[in-house]
Ligand SMILES: Cc1ncc(C[n+]2csc(CCOP(=O)(O)OP(=O)(O)O)c2C)c(N)n1
Ligand code: SF4
């Protein structure tokens with residue numbers, strides 16, 4: 001079990017959404033980060049704007065494990081509606097803090113935890129008059145209370161409050177006052193600090209706290225995307241918010257005021273796909289962010305882009321489906337759909353980021369790959385990566401980066417006698433050349449069509465001519481495997497015949513599970529796959545083990561199916577470990593599932 | 605089915621346009637439509653309009669959806685890039701392409717099925733955005749390519765070839781366009797080449813979304829007695845309301861201007877569209893007046909044609925979005941890259 005110990009514990013805050021608690025929770029987490037202690041935050045929020053329960057979970061862990069632990073050591077219960085559930089979820093030996101303005105005997109049901117009451121509402125109501133500010137100040141008051149309980153550095157907090165209200169300085173005193181209310185009450189009335197506290201470290205130097213969608217939007221700016229189209233859908237909307245924010249900051253010509261970007265809010269995802277495809281066809285780097293429901297609508301267009309070999313980038317920030325599902329919860333449930341999206345024989349290039357840093361990097365990769373391979377490329381992120389703040393190395397940029405625009409024939413090349421046929425494999429690398437509209441008066445025009453075409457780009461209903469083109473498409477797709485981000489292998493210190501294979505946001509939980517299982521004598525190597533089509537290393541890796549746990553966040557073991565479908569791996573070797581309840585994966589789940597499986601095997 | 609390239613025949617003294625091209629420089633592949641199909645006449649009118657406007661074919665982009673009508677983009681201007689997209693979704697592709705490069709001339713070709721059923725959503729949103737393109741809606745009242753089902757443009761009482769009358773109210777593209785804010789709304793007939801060519805020229809020169817609803821009979825499935833989209837019916841009830849002539853910037857402009865009869869509309873490129881009202885008391889720059897006129901004609905058998913409405917003042921999409929004068933797709937990456945230093949600064953926000 002992890003913690004609780006110095007710099008190693010989990011705080012969960014239960015709030016009502018729409019009450020401004022997000023900034024208080026952000027403050028709390030950032031203050032811990034600024035004390036040099038690694039921390040990650042997971043937001044569990046309802047599909048609603050105001051009045052429903054929301055939770056914010058912070059895991060403080062100076063060893064830098066980023067997954068959920070599955071434990072709750074300190075529960076800040078600020079929502080009476082969820083008291084019972086919150087009380088039940090505290091780990092044995094843990095603590096619960098609640099608003100004792102209205103004392104609740106029922107809070108004392110459990111004798112294996114410590115319940116602490118602070119009369120937040122009463123103190124705040126006595127101090128502040130305005131109704132809205134009472135709600136907001138209650139949040140600051142619990143931050144103060146927590147500070148006293150875990151030795152949060154108040155100088156750091158005060159400095160952050162000053163920064164937060166730098167443009168509205170008259171709000172600073174009242175916020176400080178609210179902080180002190182909580183802090184002083186705990187100092188005077190409650191046994192403190194708790195057995196698990198914070199102590200300054202220097203483990204967050206050079207790190208930032210950022211969410212994956214912000215990083216992806218920034219990646220599109222740095223990757224040179226100029227056209228972005230989207231239809232709002234949780235949890236992808238903030239990709240475009242970020243692109244828009246940084247374009248407005250960085251891409252407006254200071255002299256002319258001209259925008260070196262076009263952002264188009266579409267009428268639906270069909271249109272968003274069409275807009276991105278139209279722009280990509282016409283030589284702009286383009287993208288569209290969406291989630292599973294949007295991908296479903298885009299299917300026909302995705303096949304069109306695949307068959308006409310039109311570059312563009314699709315971000316799928318996965319949420320719980322099918323249908324509307326649980327739109328504010330996380331899953332990895334679009335693995336199959338993105339791999340084979342659209343009707344007919346289609347296969348796509350898909351990238352699997354595991355954290356915001358990879359969201360940034362893979363946005364740039366995807367823009368390059370789309371133009372290099374003249375194909376739609378998917379970045380398959382999820383709500384956990386996209387909307388939660390993760391601690392990563394500060395993003396950097398290499399100004400020597402040159403976009404890979406792929407094979408675009410210029411006017412000069414056409415003048416010099418380059419003989420252009422749209423779908424001809426001139427170089428033997430399965431990738432044809434393309435021209436952009438408006439290039440040359442008499443050479444280079446072609447007709448882009450989703451109907452049958454031959455290698456010269458002309459209409460055809462001839463079976464052999466049709467096959468020639470789609471066979472090349474399959475070869476082109478397969479050849480991409482060595483150009484995608486390579487898989488990451490993590491070996492255990494001991495030789496082993498068992499391994500884990502996974503993608504994306506399961507990473508933190510898996511690394512921790514491997515370490516902890518290792519201590520129990522169960523050694524596991526681990527491969528994190530980062531692209532589809534699968535690199536050759538994936539096949540080689542699987543061949544080297546007797547048992548491979550395929551850990552993923554969906555019901556149907558989609559990654560496992562994809563591996564079985566696309567490699568020669570022996571099906572029986574791949575053991576599915578699936579979690580799909582909608583909250584981010586915890587190491588505890590992974591550990592338990594694997595231990596259980598090993599135990600069964602031993603007894604069988 | 606294969607597409608044939610038309611042989612180029614250059615005759616002596618063949619008339620050339622201002623950039624020295626002849627009419628056949630605006631030709632495309634050989635049509636594979638049924639002989640007599642209205643769409644072929646519209647194709648010819650589009651080729652002629654581009655020729656007369658002396659637009660270099662390679663500076664144009666042809667986009668279309670799916671249907672017999674949408675196929676026709678291959679049948680003219682083979683030196684222009686074309687994009688035959690998916691059914692009903694041409695407006696999105698055109699809009700995205702326009703965002704990438706607004707320097708080219710965009711013409712979209714669609715049918716009544718492509719535009720008014722599966723593609724209705726995209727059509728109205730392209731109008732709302734005022735995307736700078738000409739949208740040709742070749743309207744035959746049926747789905748030609750899937751063999752003659754009624755489209756949403758079929759009039760009440762119009763009969764199908766196999767019998768059975770349509771009972772649902774038609775969607776009138778012009779009334780629709782007026783209601784959602786299109787800035788150039790016209791109607792014409794594939795059988796009136798003169799009017800059609802003039803309208804296409806005016807529509808191409810209009811800065812904003814121009815739609816021309818062209819009655820374009822389907823000889824195979826909707827040209828029989830009892831159909832309101834047949835040649836015979838259209839010739840009989842065809843009514844010209846407003847005549848439009850495009851006059852390029854260089855030409856002497858107000859020559860034939862007579863107050864009350866001809867109304868010059870100045871365009872962004874300095875040219876002028878001269879509107880000649882054939883009906884008194886009709887103001888094609890007034891949306892409400894155009895709307896009531898269109899609705900009135902819808903209640904009779906009359907087919908109201910001409911440039912029914914024009915608005916040159918509403919900003920088109922690229923102007924509204926403050927896009928650069930040069931095309932987005934020509935901006936060098938060096939100019940798009942905010943640079944490593946900026947990134948270091950941005951990261952402070954997250955530390
Ligand atoms: C998604 C999809 N659904 C159905 C079709 C079949 N389809 C092809 S063309 C067409 C109707 C075209 O009608 P219209 O736009 O009026 O063109 P016309 O042939 O009459 O010129 C249909 C339904 C298709 N191509 N794609
Ligand atoms: S079926 Fe009708 S619309 Fe299609 S080509 Fe023939 S006549 Fe034209």
Ligand SMILES: [Mg+2]
Pocket residue numbers: 671715716717742743744745746747748755
């Ligand atoms: Mg039709």
